[in-house]
Amino acid sequence: MGIVAVLEELSLLVQRGRAPAVKDKVALAIEEGISPKQILEEGLLEGMNVIGEKFKINKVFVPEVLLAARALDAGIAALKPLLVDAGVEEKGTVVIGTVKGDLHDIGKNLVKLMLEGKGLKVIDLGVDVPAEKYVAAAQENEASIICCSALLTTTMNEMKRVVELVKTSSLNGKVKVMIGGAPVTQNFCETIGADRYTPDAATAAQVALEYCS
Structure with missing residues (x-):
């Protein structure tokens, strides 16, 4: 092949959420002499990018995204030692969290998955995070x-405090x-002086990658 x-x-295989098969295919790719960087970017991350675009236009939904993310994680875990040896570094670091007073995390978690799917390192602070x-x-x-x-x-207004700090x-x-969530708008973004508002997880990840490039 x-x-x-x-x-x-x-x-x-990533798109289909086939974690064990992804792990096996990564091993095969390594055996065939494909570079770790190529396996990561043109295999694993490419699959997650396709899922991200489909999610954006409602062709797949949260369960499919979560399955794909699990498969991606399995592949990256198998590849990680070789990536370190090859000197392949993350493309940038993003700190993410749900703001103080808010305990909702589904949207935040989806953005995290999409960011990781772009090869970015994510520091997840969880929920109820003060500025x-x-x-x-x-x-x-x-x-x-x-x-x-x-989401509330x-x-x-805690977002405004983050910008000010x-x-x-x-x-x-x-x-x-960058800010997002159901009640957040472009107008609010401009009012508080944030750098970018994005309406969905896939767009957030794409913008973040552009900022880190």
Whole structure:
């Protein structure tokens, strides 16, 4: 089987959420001498990107995304030692969390999966995250982006605090603040001075990758 065929099959297995088969196919690809970087980018991440685009246009739904993410994780776990040896690094670091006062995490978790599917390192702070914690985590991990999620209109103002703290810290001019969630709008983004609002997880991941490039 040629290199292109192996990578295409790997991509399809990720899309179908076939974790054990993905692990086996990664091993086969390594045996055939395909570079770890190529296996990662043209096989594993390509499969997750397809799922992300389908999710954006409602061709697949949350269960399929979660299955694909699990398959992606299985492939990356099998590949990780070789990626380290080959000096393949993450494309950038993103700090993500649901803002203080808000305990919803489904949207945040989907964005995290899509970010990881773009090859980005994600520091997940969980839910109920105060502005200070985002900034501290971004400084500690040398992140390029802070992603804030909210599902309640009553918690959206914490996003404004994140933007204000970033602008008065050493991160000013170095870190982008991205926001999203059901009640969040482009107008709100502009009002608080955040760098970007995105309406869905796949778009958020694409924008984040552009910021890190």
